[in-house]
Amino acid sequence: MSDREAPRVFITYSHDTLAHKEQVRAFATFLRVEVGLDVHLDQWYDSRRLDWSAWAIDHLTNADFILVIASPEYKRRADGAAPPDEGRGAQFESAIIRDNLTKNLRGETARVLPVVLPGRSVDEIPVFLHAHSTTRYEIEEFTVAGVTPLLAAITGHGQYPLPERGEFIGSPHHAVGPQRRAVLLASLPWLGRSADLRHGSAKIDDRHYGDSVVLRPSLFASDAKGFVEFDLGRRYRRLSSVVGVLDDATEAKQVGYFRVFVDGSPEPEVGAALGRPGLVDVDVTGVLRVRLEMYRADVVRSSLMAGVLAAGGRSANLPELAWGNPTLTPVS
Numbered sequence: 262m263s264d265r266e267a268p269r270v271f272i273t274y275s276h277d278t279l280a281h282k283e284q285v286r287a288f289a290t291f292l293r294v295e296v297g298l299d300v301h302l303d304q305w306y307d308s309r310r311l312d313w314s315a316w317a318i319d320h321l322t323n324a325d326f327i328l329v330i331a332s333p334e335y336k337r338r339a340d341g342a343a344p345p346d347e348g349r350g351a352q353f354e355s356a357i358i359r360d361n362l363t364k365n366l367r368g369e370t371a372r373v374l375p376v377v378l379p380g381r382s383v384d385e386i387p388v389f390l391h392a393h394s395t396t397r398y399e400i401e402e403f404t405v406a407g408v409t410p411l412l413a414a415i416t417g418h419g420q421y422p423l424p425e426r427g428e429f430i431g432s433p434h435h436a437v438g439p440q441r442r443a444v445l446l447a448s449l450p451w452l453g454r455s456a457d458l459r460h461g462s463a464k465i466d467d468r469h470y471g472d473s474v475v476l477r478p479s480l481f482a483s484d485a486k487g488f489v490e491f492d493l494g495r496r497y498r499r500l501s502s503v504v505g506v507l508d509d510a511t512e513a514k515q516v517g518y519f520r521v522f523v524d525g526s527p528e529p530e531v532g533a534a535l536g537r538p539g540l541v542d543v544d545v546t547g548v549l550r551v552r553l554e555m556y557r558a559d560v561v562r563s564s565l566m567a568g569v570l571a572a573g574g575r576s577a578n579l580p581e582l583a584w585g586n587p588t589l590t591p592v593s
Contacts, residue, residue: 267299268415271320273358274330275338275351284378285330291403295514296412297558303350314353321357326415327373329358331385331397339387359389374398374414405516405534418531422540445472446500446587452490452550456483463583465505466538470585476555477507478579486556487580493589498546502587504531504555505538510581515557517582522552538585546592555582 270292274285286304293300301320303313321327329335338348339355362369375386377399386392398411405412413419447460455476463473476487504519513535521528521543533539545551557580 267297268325269299269323270301270326270328270415271324272300272302272328272330273317273321273335273351273354275332275335275348277332277334281332284380288330288376288378288400288403292408295403296405296408296516298415313350317350317354318357321354321361325372327358329355329373329375329387329390331375331377331381331383331387331392333385336385336387339389355387355389362389370395371414374411376400376411405514406537409534409537412532416532418529418539420537420539422542424542442591444497444589444591446491446502446551446553446589447472447474447584449491452492454489455487458487458489463585464508465503465583465585466536467508468503468585470503470583472586474553474555474584474587475507476580476582486554487582488552488554490550490552493545493548493551495547495549496592497548497589498544498592499542499590500545500551500587501540501542501590503538503585504541505533505583505585506535507581507583508535510535512578512581515559515578515581517555517557517580519553519555519582519584522554523548524550525552533582541584541587545589553584553587555584556580557582 272285272289274281276282282304286302289300289302292298301324306316334343334348335351335355337343338351339359343352345352358369358373362373373390375390375392375397377383377386377397379401383392383397383399386397396414398414400411401407409420451460457476457478459475459477461473461475462469462471463475464470474489500521504517506515506517515535517533518530519533519539519541520530521541523543523545528543531539531541557578559578
């Protein structure tokens with residue numbers, strides 16, 4: 262994922278203790294390095310003289326999301342219980358967040374995300390963020406699986422998206438029989454594909470999918486993104502598929518990204534991790550041609566570099582991903 266595509270994230274917290282500062286920095290580093298979010302933290306900006314108030318205003322104004330890190334001192338300062346000369350940064354930033362919530366409660370509730378790091382408590386979230394009546398994000402470990410609910414809030418792709426409602430069976434127009442039978446996309450002719458893709462079975466989140474599109478290079482990645490294209494002939498109305506990292510993946514920490522192109526136009530990208538599959542559900546009514554793409558952002562594409570890494574016992578970060586039984590619903 263490029264910096265242009267990655268959401269901009271600002272982390273606000275208080276300097277309770279040295280250990281707390283280090284934990285916040287480790288969390289921010291994980292989100293920026295391993296997840297690819299455009300994260301900003303004050304500890305990374307101390308190499309030159311700054312107007313910290315102006316710096317904070319810029320990030321609080323322009324960030325796509327603000328992560329409020331719960332701690333006793335942040336709560337005390339954000340809730341107005343600290344003297345004015347204590348923790349001025351946290352008091353200043355939380356005052357702006359409170360004001361923004363007052364101006365646009367619905368929008369800022371979705372943008373300001375209270376985070377509880379390991380060892381901290383929900384009761385340390387500031388009162389104005391309504392810790393017990395709104396969603397909070399309790400992080401048990403700094404892994405992709407551990408931050409999946411938080412990533413769902415940032416990306417807008419939940420683990421279990423609301424499925425499309427089918428036609429009510431009590432309707433006099435409801436059709437039954439062969440004309441409504443689902444079609445497995447992978448069984449259709451492949452118009453074009455990348456070198457590393459194959460049609461076969463896949464096991465994702467302990468479920469078997471026999472007609473899958475699998476990306477699993479053996480030595481090095483021939484293409485930056487694995488893709489396959491199909492001719493739908495405007496005969497279908499929906500395309501749905503489970504997507505994910507293969508259960509027997511040798512690298513458990515990898516994250517896969519999946520996207521559908523309908524007649525050349527991209528649909529929103531869906532991310533998935535081991536044990537955390539995604540769901541793709543796309544309207545393909547009137548669509549002639551569809552393209553499925555999947556990739557791992559940190560893959561090494563050079564065969565030479567892959568060989569060098571292998572010789573040194575290091576990974577080329579090869580993707581181990583699949584579209585599990587991509588299925589088409591015919592037009593009624």
